[in-house]
Amino acid sequence: MKMKTTSIGMVLLLTIGVITAVSFSLGCTEQEEAPIEPSDNTSVEPVENTPAEPAENTSVEPAENISAESIENTPAESAEITPVESAGSAGSTTEELEPVSADNITSIEWQWASFQDSDSPETQITVPDPENYTLAFFDDGTYYIKADCNSGSGTYVLEGNNLTLGPVTITLMACGPESMDGEYLSLLPTVEAVALEDGQLVLYPGNEGDKMFFTNGGEAEQ
Structure with a gap:
């Protein structure tokens, strides 16, 4: 009886050992397989998504916008700037004029x-009834003007081509x-130069490029 009891105990111990070994081996197998999935997820997703989008957006779009606008717009704007050229040409015109002698312009009704x-330098504005807008210089340094229904006089200074018309005393009728x-009375005080061209008297007001043309209307009486 003791031998049977001992053998039965041995069998039970062996059975328990086998079950324990099997369960231990299964647990180890699950633990080894478990980290495989997280390792795959953490290594693949961040690497593919993170560098792709910023690399494409930052390199392509800013480069196209900056180069296109700056290259196309900058020279076009600088090429269209003309006031410097026109001012220089107008200034050189008055400097190249031949000096005017007072004897050639006095005692004439211009x-x-x-x-x-x-x-609009290519066109001229015609003055209706030129005989109503006259200018006459005299040897004593005075000038006489007629501005339609008004008339008056003042003094002038002529040096070469430089002409200065002093303040005029004039009637003030409508x-x-x-x-x-x-227009006539506003232009005359700004005259800075004078010239004779093809028998016409040409006055140059303060605005470069402006010209006033006068024709010879005969002898003027003081």
Whole structure:
């Protein structure tokens, strides 16, 4: 009886040992297989998604926008700048004029015939009734003007081509809406130079490129 009891105990111990060994081996197998999935997920997803998008956006779009706008717009704007050239050409025109002698312009009734604006130098504005807008210089340094229904006089200084018309004492009558007396009286005080071209008297107001053309209306009486 003791031998049977001992053998039965041995069998039970062996059975328990086998079950324990099997369960231990299964647990180890699950632990070894478990880290495989997280290792795959952590290594693949960040590497593929992170560097791809910023690399494409930062290198392509800014480079195209900066180069296209700066290259196309900058020279076009600088090429269209013309006031410097026009100012230089107008200044050189007055400097190249031949000096005017007072004997060639005094005691003549000069009639304002047309006006050339610097904004449209290729055209001239014709003055209606030039005999109503006159200018006469005299040897004693005085000048006489007629501005439509108004008239007056002042003093002038002529040195070569430089002409300065002093303040004028003039009547102040309303000549009507179609009169050009306002334009005439506003231009004369700004005259800086004078010239003779093809028998016409040409006055140069302060705005470079502007010209006032006068025709010879005959002898003027003081």
